[in-house]
Amino acid sequence: MTEIKIALVGNPNVGKSTVFNRLTGLRQKVGNYPGITVEKKTGSFAHQQTRYHVIDLPGAYGIHPSSLDEEIVYDVLIDKTNPNHPELVVVIGDPFNLKRAVFLYQQIREMGLPAIFVVNMIDEAERSGTSIDVNKLEKALATKVVLTDARSGKGIDQLKAALAFKPNGYAPSFMIPEEFTAATQYVKERTGPSNEYIAWLYLSQKQNKHLDDSQAQEVANARQHHGLNYHRLQIQEALARHASLEKQLAGVVKDPAKKKQYVTERADSVLTHPFWGYVIFFALLLLIFQAIYTWSGPFMDAIDSAFAWLASSTAAWLPAGPINGLITDGIITGIGGIVIFIPQIAILFIFISLMEESGYMSRVVYLMDRWLRPFGLSGKSAVPLMSGAACAIPAVMSARTIENDKERLITILVTPFMTCSARLPIYIVIIGLVIPHEKVVGLDLQGLVLFGMYALGIIAALGSAWVLKQLMKSKYKSYLILEMPTYKYPVVRNVLLNVWDKTKGFVLGAGKIILAISIILWVLGSFGVSERFINAEEIVQTEKPGLSGEAFENEVQSQKLEYSFLGTMGRFIEPVIEPLGYDWKMGIGLISSFAAREVFVSTMATVYSLGGTDDELTIRERMAAEMNPNTGKPAYNFASGISLLLFYAFAMQCMSTIAIVRKETNSWKWTFIQLAFMTGIAYIAALVAYQLLK
Amino acid sequence: MSQHKSINHLQNGETATIVGYGSDEIPIKIYEMGLLPGVTLTKKQQLPFNGPVYLRIEDNPNAIALRKSEADLILIESLVKA
Numbered sequence: 139m140t141e142i143k144i145a146l147v148g149n150p151n152v153g154k155s156t157v158f159n160r161l162t163g164l165r166q167k168v169g170n171y172p173g174i175t176v177e178k179k180t181g182s183f184a185h186q187q188t189r190y191h192v193i194d195l196p197g198a199y200g201i202h203p204s205s206l207d208e209e210i211v212y213d214v215l216i217d218k219t220n221p222n223h224p225e226l227v228v229v230i231g232d233p234f235n236l237k238r239a240v241f242l243y244q245q246i247r248e249m250g251l252p253a254i255f256v257v258n259m260i261d262e263a264e265r266s267g268t269s270i271d272v273n274k275l276e277k278a279l280a281t282k283v284v285l286t287d288a289r290s291g292k293g294i295d296q297l298k299a300a301l302a303f304k305p306n307g308y309a310p311s312f313m314i315p316e317e318f319t320a321a322t323q324y325v326k327e328r329t330g331p332s333n334e335y336i337a338w339l340y341l342s343q344k345q346n347k348h349l350d351d352s353q354a355q356e357v358a359n360a361r362q363h364h365g366l367n368y369h370r371l372q373i374q375e376a377l378a379r380h381a382s383l384e385k386q387l388a389g390v391v392k393d394p395a396k397k398k399q400y401v402t403e404r405a406d407s408v409l410t411h412p413f414w415g416y417v418i419f420f421a422l423l424l425l426i427f428q429a430i431y432t433w434s435g436p437f438m439d440a441i442d443s444a445f446a447w448l449a450s451s452t453a454a455w456l457p458a459g460p461i462n463g464l465i466t467d468g469i470i471t472g473i474g475g476i477v478i479f480i481p482q483i484a485i486l487f488i489f490i491s492l493m494e495e496s497g498y499m500s501r502v503v504y505l506m507d508r509w510l511r512p513f514g515l516s517g518k519s520a521v522p523l524m525s526g527a528a529c530a531i532p533a534v535m536s537a538r539t540i541e542n543d544k545e546r547l548i549t550i551l552v553t554p555f556m557t558c559s560a561r562l563p564i565y566i567v568i569i570g571l572v573i574p575h576e577k578v579v580g581l582d583l584q585g586l587v588l589f590g591m592y593a594l595g596i597i598a599a600l601g602s603a604w605v606l607k608q609l610m611k612s613k614y615k616s617y618l619i620l621e622m623p624t625y626k627y628p629v630v631r632n633v634l635l636n637v638w639d640k641t642k643g644f645v646l647g648a649g650k651i652i653l654a655i656s657i658i659l660w661v662l663g664s665f666g667v668s669e670r671f672i673n674a675e676e677i678v679q680t681e682k683p684g685l686s687g688e689a690f691e692n693e694v695q696s697q698k699l700e701y702s703f704l705g706t707m708g709r710f711i712e713p714v715i716e717p718l719g720y721d722w723k724m725g726i727g728l729i730s731s732f733a734a735r736e737v738f739v740s741t742m743a744t745v746y747s748l749g750g751t752d753d754e755l756t757i758r759e760r761m762a763a764e765m766n767p768n769t770g771k772p773a774y775n776f777a778s779g780i781s782l783l784l785f786y787a788f789a790m791q792c793m794s795t796i797a798i799v800r801k802e803t804n805s806w807k808w809t810f811i812q813l814a815f816m817t818g819i820a821y822i823a824a825l826v827a828y829q830l831l832k
Numbered sequence: 833m834s835q836h837k838s839i840n841h842l843q844n845g846e847t848a849t850i851v852g853y854g855s856d857e858i859p860i861k862i863y864e865m866g867l868l869p870g871v872t873l874t875k876k877q878q879l880p881f882n883g884p885v886y887l888r889i890e891d892n893p894n895a896i897a898l899r900k901s902e903a904d905l906i907l908i909e910s911l912v913k914a
């Protein structure tokens with residue numbers, strides 16, 4: 139079987155990922171928002187004795203990148219040693235922006251890459267009465283043209299067949315102006331690109347990451363010697379190409395004689411209205427919050443009782459002892475503590491997915507730009523901030539579409555303050571323990587506190603953005619040039635698949651960490667080397683001679699835990715966290731939840747079950763009954779509860795986020811600053827709150 | 833070029849043709865997105881406090897949003913007298 143690498147390239151939001159999914163059968167995320175794909179994704183399929191390796195790329199308007207996601211496209215296409223460098227490029231366009239797509243197509247062909255052309259969303263063209271003259275277009279492009287409707291799959295078979303096409307006979311349409319030929323000649327001789335246009339690209343790109351230092355130096359020399367400015371060269375090329383495109387594409391697209399007013403236009407007169415647009419946006423946010431908090435109730439109750447039943451029947455079935463505690467309390471209850479949040483997380487993902495699929499997300503960018511600018515952010519930061527309410531990891535990646543480096547960095551640094559779904563398990567449990575179940579002016583007090591936690595996340599994000607803005611400089615001007623696609627009916631299948639993938643990822647990811655941490659905790663909590671651990675029974679007997687039976691067992695267990703490896707660790711950090719109102723057991727929870735916030739509750743369950751023999755209590759009852767040995771008050775009282783809420787609101791307790799921030803900022807310095815900043819604020823806020831309230 | 837008006841001079845609902853640019857330091861994206869000389873566009877609305885403007889390009893179902901500072905750089909000739 140022959141193997142061929144192909145790349146899907148095209149303007150943002152034309153349906154590249156949808157075509158990719160059709161070809162490979164994979165489920166790459168799609169959405170009606172320019173900039174859904176920000177990283178290359180690969181897949182493969184076989185057709186007629188050939189295995190095609192397909193790479194789906196982020197959208198780009200041209201070969202000259204404006205943002206990081208677009209850079210990936212140039213890097214893959216220019217660098218012949220890149221493992222994803224394609225042998226055939228499939229350029230995808232949509233019928234309403236054909237010129238733009240052909241613009242990109244020409245650049246790719248002139249780089250010397252073979253390419254075929256796809257006009258996707260042909261169904262929309264048909265609906266509006268627009269038609270495409272395929273023969274004329276094939277002639278103009280000197281290649282095979284395929285019309286597709288990737289949503290329904292129409293034309294995909296023709297596309298597969300067209301991949302065997304060998305394009306040739308392409309005549310460049312951009313002639314390098316004579317005044318620059320000396321410079322391109324120089325670059326061509328010194329750095330060895332295969333043609334003149336590539337030499338021109340070297341000169342007109344801000345960065346050529348694939349060139350080595352001496353080659354890059356030659357390009358810089360050529361620029362300097364001939365007084366060239368890369369930006370001007372880009373503009374020159376864009377204007378020259380567009381000037382000839384009109385003629386080349388004459389008669390290809392036939393617009394309907396009678397134009398109907400677009401539905402989108404009418405919808406936008408309300409949805410992006412200077413007044414009603416904001417009213418609707420905030421009403422939508424309230425609706426989402428309300429839905430997360432109230433709609434999920436019955437589902438959560440059902441899951442709660444199911445896990446309680448599972449834990450108690452497993453406890454009864456297994457022989458009594460520490461392993462029993464590990465499995466029932468640490469693992470089953472811990473995983474139950476995550477599964478119970480599936481309804482809330484799914485509801486959140488459904489809303490975010492609907493906003494992306496319908497095209498509303500771009501309108502949010504438009505509406506929020508003016509209000510985010512004073513904080514050093516751009517309208518485009520609204521997307522990472524909103525998806526940060528689900529999870530910071532994809533949110534941080536989605537900041538790639540922000541062109542300005544300073545705005546992008548600030549967005550990445552503040553996004554983890556947003557209340558992600560991993561904070562919910564802690565918030566709900568702590569709020570349930572320390573906030574009375576009362577009504578205040580007709581509103582549920584616990585719900586209000588939760589709402590306040592969300593608001594606090596937003597305030598922290600914007601406040602720190604504002605601080606960062608004062609401290610940072612940017613070389614580049616910030617701008618907003620945003621395309622807002624037509625509204626589309628969300629494809630229910632896409633939304634559901636997306637919600638399913640995300641929720642599954644959340645549960646499996648958390649489940650794995652919980653499993654691993656429960657086992658580590660259990661091992662650390664069951665062994666020790668100190669005298670008081672090894673001879674716990676005798677020591678308890680001599681120190682508290684009156685104890686017997688269950689009380690004696692309990693005392694031995696808790697002393698063993700205190701002097702186990704785990705207890706030693708907890709007591710080691712106790713001096714640091716005592717002023718925040720926590721005891722050494724909660725300290726263990728803080729340490730283990732550094733891996734991921736959501737393991738705090740399951741950690742506490744494991745720790746408490748190791749320290750006692752009582753298996754009947756649920757996680758919550760156990761937490762409510764726990765006493766802080768230092769203060770003699772309940773471990774989760776009002777003061778320490780508020781202190782914990784604040785700590786988790788601000789602290790960067792998530793290893794995966796740290797890793798992704800490191801990757802996306804490409805800087806240990808900023809990663810470390812963010813970690814220190816967040817943990818610092820968390821500590822101070824928790825300290826002040828506890829000291830004032832205790 | 834300063835005798836020309838920019839997009840910011842348009843009233844809501846007013847249509848105009850692009851004739852040039854106020855500077856040559858403008859983002860390449862403006863060109864690549866098709867905001868080119870000869871193109872006809874309509875300003876639909878603008879958000880309060882000098883917020884971004886909402887434009888429609890003739891024959892294109894997608895809308896484009898620009899900040900006031902970018903709109904300033906795009907020079908136009910009004911088709912309908914305001």
Ligand SMILES: Nc1nc2c(ncn2[C@@H]2O[C@H](COP(=O)(O)OP(=O)(O)OP(=O)(O)O)[C@@H](O)[C@H]2O)c(=O)[nH]1
Binds near residue numbers: 197
């Ligand atoms: N009507 C119609 N809609 C389509 C078609 N192909 C894709 N879409 C929709 O167009 C939107 C964009 O699709 P994507 O596949 O995410 O586009 P993309 O080119 O990968 O976008 P970026 O990754 O953001 O550059 C989604 O809402 C799709 O459901 C099509 O053939 N017809």
Ligand SMILES: [Mg+2]
Binds near residue numbers: 156167168174175
């Ligand atoms: Mg995509």
